[in-house]
Amino acid sequence: MAAAEQSSNGPVKKSMREKAVERRNVNKEHNSNFKAGYIPIDEDRLHKTGLRGRKGNLAICVIVLLFILAVINLIITLVIWVVIRIGPSGCESLEFHDNGLLRFKQVSDMGVIHPLYKSTVGGRRNEDLVITGNNQPVILQQGSTVLKVDKNKTSITSDIGMEFIDPRTQKTLFSTDYEKHEFHLPKGVKTLNVKRASTERITSSASSDLKINVDGQITVRGNEGVFIMGKTIDFRTGGNIVLKAENSIVLNGSVVVTPSRLPTSTGELMYDDGTERYKLCMCADGTLFRVLVESRNMGCQTSVNPCGATF
Structure with missing residues (x-):
């Protein structure tokens, strides 16, 4: 019967009515007392599972x-x-x-x-914390403050200033807060590169010169005037030097000789030892000239007066 219901293309699809009739017949066979425990082995008459x-x-x-x-x-x-x-x-x-x-x-x-809020990155107490970059700089950033450690230089960029504090003594080693701390370059630092600086005074040590170099244009401005003082003031520029003031511009220079700092000899002077001695004299206009000393208590009189007036 199963073979009769199959064609060359596979099983023949049955209608809903045929399936219902077949299911009713199977249930009758399962529930019949004469065929109790007997189930046909035909595949179409078995219950389908899976x-x-x-x-x-x-x-x-x-x-x-x-x-x-x-x-x-x-x-x-x-x-x-x-x-x-x-x-x-x-x-x-x-x-x-x-x-x-x-x-x-x-x-x-x-x-x-990315550390969490108020986090700390550090090393052990007796060990160093080593941070290296594989052919790249090491960058530490918090907000607008950036610390960049490169192969040949270390740069710090901040919009609010910076301050270096000794963690053991809590002493401020370096600070850009000009109102609370006087600005000093750290030991070993000879050059400070800034785009803009606001301060009351810029000075150098007594044994070194103060040099301000700029690649483009430099502007020095003071709210109550600008005073430049030094043993020698030298301005060098490839363009123009412009001096502007609301009231007046004063350029003042002078020659000062301190006699107490001049070398002096002690004891009796001998004028017959064949050594030439000169006395340093100065005119009223600041001109310096020398006079050959020929006798004791000799003044600055000379036959040719360089001052243009008679002593």
Whole structure:
């Protein structure tokens, strides 16, 4: 009968009425007392179980998806085990503490680190914290303040100023707060490169010169005037020097000779030893000239008066 219902293209599809009649006959055979315990072995007369059609395809997709997730989970587990080195005794390269401290016990390779709010990055008490970049600078940034450590230079950029404090003594070593601290260059620093500086006074030590160099244009402005004083004042420029003032511009220079600082001889002077001695004299207009000393208590009189007037 099953062979009669099949064609060369496969099983013949039955209508809803034929399926209902066949199901009714199967139930009668199962419930009949004469055929109790007897079930025909024809496939069409057996109860169909399992997932068929779309449900079977959906089950296969779910199984494949679970297999892919298992493979991904295995890869992540292997990466965590190799990189972080988690073993039976715990994590070999990291330590997690109750106070929120994360300690790296070995050399760690990282890209960008974002600490949490009010966090601290540091090393052990008796060990240095070494931060290196693979052919790249090390950049520490907080807001607009940037510390950039490069191969040949270290630069600090800040819009609000900077201050260096000794962590042990809490002493301010260097500060750009001109109102609270007098600005001094740290020991060993000879050049300060700034785009704009606001201060009351710029001075150098007594044994060195103060040099201000600029590649383009420099402007020196004072709210109550600008005073430039020095032993020698030298302005050199490739363009123009412009002096502007609301009231007046005063350029004043003079020659000052302090007699107490001139070398003097002690004892009796001998004028007959064949040594020529000169006396330094100065005119009223500041002109200096010398006079040959020929006798004791000799003044600045000379036959040719360089001052243009008679003494």
